[in-house]
Amino acid sequence: MKVATFNANSLRSRLHVVVPWLQTQAPDVLCLQETKVQDVDFPHEALRPTGYHCVFRGEKKYNGVAILTKSEPQDVAFGFDDEPLDAARLARARVGPCLIVNTYVPQGQDRQLPAFQYKLDWLGRLRTYIERHARPDEPVLWMGDLNTAREAKDVYDPDRLWGHVCYCQEVQEALKGVMDWGFVDVFRQHCDEPGHYTFWDYRMPKALERNLGWRLDYIMATPPLAKRCRTCWIDRPARALAKPSDHTFLVAEFDI
DNA sequence: ATGGTCGGCAACCGA
Numbered sequence: 001m002k003v004a005t006f007n008a009n010s011l012r013s014r015l016h017v018v019v020p021w022l023q024t025q026a027p028d029v030l031c032l033q034e035t036k037v038q039d040v041d042f043p044h045e046a047l048r049p050t051g052y053h054c055v056f057r058g059e060k061k062y063n064g065v066a067i068l069t070k071s072e073p074q075d076v077a078f079g080f081d082d083e084p085l086d087a088a089r090l091a092r093a094r095v096g097p098c099l100i101v102n103t104y105v106p107q108g109q110d111r112q113l114p115a116f117q118y119k120l121d122w123l124g125r126l127r128t129y130i131e132r133h134a135r136p137d138e139p140v141l142w143m144g145d146l147n148t149a150r151e152a153k154d155v156y157d158p159d160r161l162w163g164h165v166c167y168c169q170e171v172q173e174a175l176k177g178v179m180d181w182g183f184v185d186v187f188r189q190h191c192d193e194p195g196h197y198t199f200w201d202y203r204m205p206k207a208l209e210r211n212l213g214w215r216l217d218y219i220m221a222t223p224p225l226a227k228r229c230r231t232c233w234i235d236r237p238a239r240a241l242a243k244p245s246d247h248t249f250l251v252a253e254f255d256i
Numbered sequence: 257a258t259g260g261t262c263g264g265c266a267a268c269c270g271a
Contacts, residue, residue, distance in 0.1 A: 009271085010263055034271085036264065061264050062271095107271060147271095201271080203260035246262080246271080 001096065001254045003029040004235075005143040005217055007104070007199075007247035011035040011066065015046045017239045021249065022050045025235070028070050029095055032056075033104035033145045035064030042066075055093060063088040065102050065144070069095050080129055086122070092133065097256065098225070099134050103144040108165030116165055119147070123174040127181055134222075136182025139256065142220040145247065148175045150185065153194035154215035166216060184226035186219050186252050187234075198234055199247050219252045228255045 004027045008014040011032060022030060030052070037043070037058045047054060053071070057078040058064035065088060067073060074094040079087030091102040103126065108119035134140045149167040152158035161167050179185070187196070197213025204212055221229060232252040240248060 013263065034263095061269080109270080201260085202262065203271085205260070207260095 001029075001098070001256050002027040002251065003031075003100075003141060003143065003219065003254070004249050004251040005031040005033070005102070005145075005219060006249045007033045007145040007217060009034050009036070009246055011037055011064070012041075012043050012046075014240075015043060017237060019046060019050060020239060021235075021237055022047075022052060022068065025249075025251065026070075027251065029098075029100055029141075030068040031091075031100065031102035031143045032066040032068065033064070033089075033102070034062075035066050036061065037064055055091065057088045057091060059088045063104055065089060065091040065104055067091050067093050067095075067100060067102050069093070071095060073100075080125055081132065089122075090126070090129075097139050099138065099140045101130065101134075101140065101142045101144075103142065103146065105145065105147045107147045108171070111163070111165055111168065111170075116170075119165065120170055120174045123171075123178055127178045130178065130181055136222050137224060138222060139225045140183075140222045141225065142178075142183055143218065143250075145216055146175060146218050147216055148172065149214050149216060150175065150188075153192075154197075156195075156197070156212045156214070166214065179220065182222050183220035184223060186221050186226055186229045187215075187232045187250065189226060189229060190232050196234055198250055202246050217247060217250045219250055221252075221254075225254055225256070229253070230255055 056066035
């Protein structure tokens with residue numbers, strides 16, 4: 001099974017990347033975040049040639065998640081149980097034997113603002129949600145833009161960036177709170193080096209060329225799946241380079 | 257140096 005995650009930063013403006021990527025990489029599952037499209041405007045026609053099943057929940061301008069699958073997904077649901085808020089940040093579906101959880105974790109804006117506490121609380125609610133819907137001895141994949149750099153080697157300048165909402169003790173502990181349930185960061189299982197990033201801020205001049213990046217996107221697997229993870233890599237397709245999006249694809253293959 | 261540029265969508269907000 002091959003799975004991938006990509007923060008699209010507008011699905012409609014990234015169709016020239018996503019459609020060819022699906023056709024050449026042919027993953028079983030692609031999780032998208034920041035689709036930035038209301039459900040009524042979802043680009044069905046553009047995606048039809050790929051043959052993928054699409055389940056999605058969007059908002060007018062912000063957020064939005066989608067799960068694209070080769071086989072028909074089962075038990076699809078959006079948002080936290082019985083909570084109307086943030087349905088466009090959390091999607092889940094059963095694909096074959098796997099439970100897929102796709103999240104766009106709130107960025108947090110600034111540590112002094114309520115948005116940051118909301119981010120920490122959000123990760124706490126996610127832990128409760130996962131406890132309710134899954135068991136760590138089952139095949140579960142938690143994927144997406146987690147807006148958290150786990151370690152110093154996950155950012156280009158750890159000394160200067162320490163204290164950022166995506167790289168500080170509070171957020172790392174909140175993420176660990178979810179991982180402690182039973183998730184393995186499968187990219188780190190295969191690669192221990194610094195300098196492998198999934199996000200480059202395009203407000204910084206030549207951030208991509210200078211590799212001034214962050215590792216904010218993850219594929220987290222429960223132990224029975226992590227044991228069967230053959231490879232995990234960061235894929236930045238040439239089409240994305242032509243008009244750079246700020247995130248890139250993260251891909252993993254499992255022997256199941 | 258505490259900036260910068262996108263995307264949505266029509267004035268700023270979020271990242």
